[in-house]
Amino acid sequence: MxxxxxxxxxxxxxxxxxxxxxxxxxxxxxxxxxxxxxxxxxxxxxxxxxxxxxxxxxxxxxxxxxxxxxxxxxxxxxxxxxxxxxxxxxxxxxxxxxxxxxxxxxxxxxxxxxxxxxxxxxxxxxxxxxxxxxxxxxxxxxxxxxxxxxxxxxxxxxxxxxxxxxxxxxxLFSPEKIKEFLVGHSSSAISGPGYNERLIRAVDLSNGSPGEAKRIFLERENNENDVVENSRSLAAHLISGKTSDALESVAPFLSGGIETSRKMLTAVSSYVAAMIRYKKAPATVNSNLLTSEEKETLRSVSLKRMISVFDMTVEALELVSSNVTPKTAVYDLIFKCRK
Ligand SMILES: [Zn+2]
Structure with a gap:
């Protein structure tokens, strides 16, 4: 037909x-x-x-x-x-x-x-x-x-x-149909961590409207990319102890609630961990993981400092998980890393 x-x-x-x-x-x-x-x-x-x-x-x-x-x-x-x-x-x-x-x-x-x-x-x-x-x-x-x-x-x-x-x-479509639509229209590139949660959220908030579901789904996607991208610069600012730069990079995300802060701090800790691995043995770190600028910064930072930033990040993450407001925990982290 x-x-x-x-x-x-x-x-x-x-x-x-x-x-x-x-x-x-x-x-x-x-x-x-x-x-x-x-x-x-x-x-x-x-x-x-x-x-x-x-x-x-x-x-x-x-x-x-x-x-x-x-x-x-x-x-x-x-x-x-x-x-x-x-x-x-x-x-x-x-x-x-x-x-x-x-x-x-x-x-x-x-x-x-x-x-x-x-x-x-x-x-x-x-x-x-x-x-x-x-x-x-x-x-x-x-x-x-x-x-x-x-x-x-x-x-x-x-x-x-x-x-x-x-x-x-x-x-207008049933939640099952909206899900089918989103799965059919999302590229493999946007699956990955949090995919199912994003899918469920978009289905729930779409009121049966496929375009709206897609918009919500992608908005969430962009937001997650921003969080990850931002965590990267936050990690670099914490390492180099640049308080005002660090404050600036977290500002857009502190209103995102506990979940966003938790994701951000988790990403920061993995970046710092990668930097530590690089400092100890550069060959063990995928060469694309750190930018040449980041690698350059790491030359002048001691391993001891990096480990202490890592520990403080993990501590902040624990604070957020134990009901300390994200803002307090993140600001506290930034000031402790001040040089
Ligand atoms: Zn034609």
Missing amino acids: REIFKQLFGNERIKSTLGESIERGTASHAYIIEGPKGSGKHTLATLAAAALSCENRSDAGFALPCGVCPVCGRILKGISADVITVSKEDKASIGIGKIRSIREDLYVTPNDSDNKVYVIEEADLMTPQAQNGLLISLEEPPAFVTFFLLTENSEALLETVKSRSVTLRME
Whole structure:
């Protein structure tokens, strides 16, 4: 069977109804796409725009959109002049001015494809005046125009706007499905320590929205990378006794709670341990583990000092685990390492 909107997770009903009507050339001229943040509204609008103009749209031998013809290639990359996105930008609402400019542009024929698509983001933020202004365009647009009104809440749109559009509701997913989505969309590079915890957290907080789940999952990922990267510089600052640099590097993480501090201190202790091993026998340490700058710093630091920094780090870690606030334990560590 022909693959329709394959980049969109789930949403089989939308895929078959909208996809087939595009295939047959019977698509409506106005759609409301409703769903919470991260549910795939933009993805669907982009795929539908590409499908509408795809050169292979009536050839079932290709996916829909095919993704290989130049027209849908441009649309999928977001560089087609025929897909016009309208948003509130820095305003609180979408006013009549924006709608007027749509109306002025409406009858201008498409640039490089058969169709022109207007995507109105946060369509519920159109003022009533703007919605009324849009009505005529929704009612009788030129044959080559399709509107996609994206919204988290279609109830906020005027009845008259709703009655002139086909409403598509994005599918929300069970925790099992969200997990399946995340596992299918995460590269092997982002597995590793804490992977399962991150997965569970993202599933729990996503409210069934795949895009939101992915965002939370990756945010956590970036945060963990930051913690590790930061621990590295903290270790170097502790060794060299640079109090103000050390304070600066921990500042963003002290608000991260006990778990973050524990991870940070654990990472610091492993870096310091690696430095100690390097000092004792350079050949035993993987040459990429320490930067040349770090190695240079270590020349002027005694082994005794490094061991004492290591011990103090482990002590701070124990304090955090025994309910001393992370801030107290980490500051205490930094001041003890002062030179
Ligand atoms: Zn195509």
